[in-house]
Amino acid sequence: xxxxxxxxxxxxxxxxxxxxxxxxxxxxxxxxxxxxxxxxxxxxxxxxxxxxxxxxxxxxxxxxxxxxxxxxxxxxxxxxxxxxxxxxxxxxxxxxxxxxxxxxxxxxxxxxxxxxxxxxxxxxxxx
Numbered sequence: 001x002x003x004x005x006x007x008x009x010x011x012x013x014x015x016x017x018x019x020x021x022x023x024x025x026x027x028x029x030x031x032x033x034x035x036x037x038x039x040x041x042x043x044x045x046x047x048x049x050x051x052x053x054x055x056x057x058x059x060x061x062x063x064x065x066x067x068x069x070x071x072x073x074x075x076x077x078x079x080x081x082x083x084x085x086x087x088x089x090x091x092x093x094x095x096x097x098x099x100x101x102x103x104x105x106x107x108x109x110x111x112x113x114x115x116x117x118x119x120x121x122x123x124x125x126x127x
Contacts, residue, residue, distance in 0.1 A: 016045065070122060
C-alpha cells in the first residue's frame, strides 16, 4: 500500500540517499565527495529551516519502504532556506572546500528563474 507523508527521523538515511540522486554531481562537488554530501543531507533533514529539512520534505512509502522523496516550499522561502543549508554545510566542510561550495551556491542563485513569490518551488524530487 502507498502512503504519502512528511519525512520522519527514521527516514532520514533513505531520504538523504534519494535527495542526493536528484543532483549527485552538484552535491558531491559542493560537499567534497559522496559520503560527505550524504552526511550533510542527512543532517539538514533534522535542521529546521533548510532547503532539505524534514519540515519541507515529503516521502512516498510503498509497503513500509521509503520509495520517493520531494523537498518543496513557497518560492519566497527559497533564499533563507538555501542560506541555512549553506551555513549547515560549511560548518562541516573543510575550509579549503569553501570556495567551491560558495561558487556553486552563487551560480545556482544566478541561474535560477524568477518565478512569482507565491509559487511553489520543488527543490528536489527523486524516486
